[in-house]
Amino acid sequence: MSESAAPAVDESPAKAGPTPGKGRPTPKRRDAENKRRGPTAPPPTTRAEARERKKALKKTMSKEDRKALNAERRQTRIDQREKMMDGDEKYLMARDKGPVRKMARDLVDSRRNFAGLFMPFAVFLIVAIMVPKLAVIANLVLLVFVVFMAIDSVFLGRMVNKRVRERYPDTQEKPFRLGWYAFTRAMQLRMMRAPKPQTKPGDKV
Template identity: 75%
Template sequence: REAERRRGPVAPPPTNRAEARARKKELKSSMTKAERKELSAERRRIRLEQREKMMDGDEKFLATRDKGPVRQFARDIVDSRRNFAGLFLPFAIFLLVVLMVPGLAVIGNLVLLVFVLFVVLDSVYLGYTVNKRVRERYPDTTDTGFKLGWYSFTRAMQLRMMRAPRPQFKPGDKV
């Protein structure tokens, strides 16, 4: 309470961008360079700490789309199997190079179509598997169907090392 009295009343939020910019400029001019650096370093530290907790799967720091036990279970299923979709990006980059060679362009297009077909089939199977196992474990959940299948597909499309939150299971582990 003593600290509140010293600070005084809190100003209402800015009503437009110009006012917000003016307040930021005023705040910036009232701080020394050292104070600004210290504040910036503190904010960076907090951001990195939050990101680390999010990458570890702490429910409080996850994005809304990743929250909940159903999404956790779906992530674990995706992470515990090998997916064609995860190979798509490296394969597509390789094929782009191959398609620039005139003699290999026709073969490269056919290979790309076959690979895309495999990705689609594997992703449909993944969505079916995830939905089936989620319904078994969480029979009263409303988070099933296309939405959960799409979530699983988008996670499977990411390179394993770039997934957020980090995979908790290795390929081949039982979930």
């Protein structure tokens, strides 16, 4: 009589069961680093407090770290100024923000303004006044120049206000403030204007 066959044994490796989840998403590396550092301190409320924090931070940094931090801050300031000069709304000063102020700048930059000659003309007159024989003539020329500059500036202010209100009839800009803004920009040499001119003389705005 033959012996009964022994039951076969399954020697295949057992499958690993599902790994139980952690019940929360894996934290990002930055979040984990912030957690190790502890809670973030509230922003300083005074300049004195900001200076004290800056001094305390420097004490914990090495010389190389301070150099790297200063270089990074310097590059950040350079980048911000470049964006401001290019007219990036995010980096503009409060007085330059908004479509109304941008249009005023474009209108000023699109024409040749008499007021723009004031700075180089003033330097010439200062030199001329130092010569006794030319002092009287220089004063008369200065008076005539100021009169023409005033007339041109009044025309510029009215033109800017008229054009702006045609395009933005609901603007809350006061006529005098907008006209003064245009005048102060026109007084500057073109290469010194900030933000940089986006239009050339003769361009239509």
